[in-house]
Amino acid sequence: MEPDISEDQAAIVECTIRAVQDIAGVLDRKHQILAQRTAELHMRIDDICLPVDSEDYAPPELLTLNVGGAALTVRRSALTHFPDSPLAWMFSGCWDHVLPRDTKHRPFLDLDVSWFKPIVGALHALSRGTEPHEVVVPVAHLAHDDRLGLRACAELLGLTEALRFEGGVAALTAPPPPPPSPLDIHFRKPCVFSSEFRPVPLGVQTIPAAAAPIAAPTKPVVHTPVTMTFSEDMAALAAPAAALARMQQWLAQEVDSIATAERALQKQNDSFALECAFMRRCGADMDSAGERLRAWLQQQLQQRSAPAQQLEHYGSTSGNDTSTDNNDDIVSIAFTDVLGHGALSTRRATFLQFPASPLAAKYAAERWRESLSAEARDDEGRIYEDHDGDCFRRLVNIMRLRALVRRGDCPSGALDACCPKPEATAPMRAMLQYLMVEWGELCSPFARRRDTPELYKA
Known part of the structure; x- marks a missing residue:
């Protein structure tokens, strides 16, 4: 049955x-x-992060940055013109309480100002409404080392693809193409290749034309009519079937909404993780971010409640504010250049790359400021280095480039095939010899690929 x-x-x-x-x-x-x-x-x-959309803190539009020892005034809207760039992350207002700052409470960037200033000029032009094709970052006036620094700075801040550079991005670091060889073959017209087979006469014989391919036999398709007979009881299943169809449609919508929400959450999580990692690479202390946030908000509220005593309050709280803990890691240096005076600022870790150097021994101690006498400082409290100013600035810039390459902040790898030019002047050689720094070791990260294990060592 x-x-x-x-x-x-x-x-x-x-x-x-x-x-x-x-x-x-x-x-x-x-x-x-x-x-x-x-x-x-x-x-x-x-x-x-700071609650930038709350009434407790309003990020200022005008910022004064300490870029390698030079004061640079910029607008926040220009720095955040490209929202997905690491530069916009840094100055979005969420990280103002953990940004490395100098003794004057200015955000500090361990970059040469000649690298950063052309980029800021292009960002200001774009933020004012200038057409993107009209904004070009000038690089022709820069020296070879500064072009390397500008490229590293653009890659660090995630602006290599967003900005147009004079002569193209490759012109920043790529060496000129080699001259053409006399044996190179050049075609005046484009070559056209054809796969058509034609017989070619060879004497009295000709090559027979290719035979047509043999068609493989195909299996005939048999169409078998199928007839299904439904009983009258199937009408009772119409209502459950319709409910099931609606349920399936609802399930499909729910699955799509959950998948979309998961992708959005994962993207937000990845973006926040990238921001935290980038801020750590920039020297921000993320371990005590919660305490810094609360201290920052408390300071902002106190400044609002007593604006007349703002300067007095700043002088009394700057020593206790946790955001000034990294001031001890920033070194302000004075030297004598061709103009008679020069200054720069960098992090202590810049000089600690060569442990045997007198610079590392000078700035390695935890309380290095107290170990220096008052005679070693100028009237603004900067430490005086008795070296040729141009040579010393170039040495610091090369050390900054080494730090960028070792941290892996230059993703495109353009610095792998380029390195600073060798020391050509007698003062440069004398300074390196005095500081016990070998030129080959100084430029080693640029002469080899950064995917080698030793380049990732701290």
């Missing part, structure tokens, strides 16, 4: 509905997990 078709179909529909209900329960649990992950991420962001 054959089974009743309607009973089998009803059982299948019932099982399907139960399965759909189970899937709906799984989706509800995924919604809960997704909401929990979102709340955890937002809690982490609120604990580390």
Whole structure:
């Protein structure tokens, strides 16, 4: 006896509905997990970052930066013109409390100002509404080492693809193409290749034309008519089938919405992780970010409540503010250049790359400021280095480039094939010999690929 078709179909529909209900329960649990992950991420962001959209803190539009010892006044809207760039992350206002700052409470960038200033000029022009094709970063006036620094700076800040450089990006660091060889073959017209086969006469014989390919026999397709007879009881399954169809449509929408929310959350999580990693590379202390945030907000509230005593308050709290802990890591140096005076600022880690050098021994101690006598400082408190000013600035810039290459902040690898030119002047050789720095070791990160293990060592 054959089974009743309607009973089998009803059982299948019932099982399907139960399965759909189970899937709906799984989706509800995924919604809960997704909401929990979102709340955890937002809690982490609120604990580390400044609430820039609140009334407690309003990021100032005008910023005065300490770029390698030079004061540079910029607008925040220009620095954040490209929102997805690391430069916009740094000055979005969320990280103002953890930015490395100098003794005057200015954000510090360990870059040469000749690298950063052309980029800032292009960003200012773009933020004022200038057409992108009209904005070009000038590089022709820069020396070879400064072109390397400008390229490294643009890659560090994520602006290599966003800005147009004079002569193209490759002109910043790529060497000129080699001159053409006399044996090079050049075609006046483009060559056209054809796959057509034609017989070519060879004496009295000719090569026969290629035979047509033999068509493989194809298996005939047999169309078998299938006739299904439904009983009158199938009409009772119309309503469950329609409900099941609506449930499936709802499930499809729920799955798409959950997938979209997961992708958005993952993107936000990855972006925040990249921001944290970039701020760590820039010298920000992320371990005590919560304490810095609370101290920063408390200072802002106190400054608003007593604007007349702002300077007095700053002088009394600057020593206790946790954001000034990294001031001891920033070294301000004075030297004598061709103009009679020169100054720069850099991090202590710049000089610690060569442990055997007198510079490393001078700035390695934890309380190095107290070990220096008052005679070694100028009237602004900067440490005086008795070296040729141009040579010393170039040495510091090469050390900065070494730090960028070792941290892996230059993703395109343009610095792999380029290196600073060798020392050509007697003062440069004398200074390197006095400081016990070998030129080959100084330029070693530029002469080899950065994917070697030793370049990732601290």
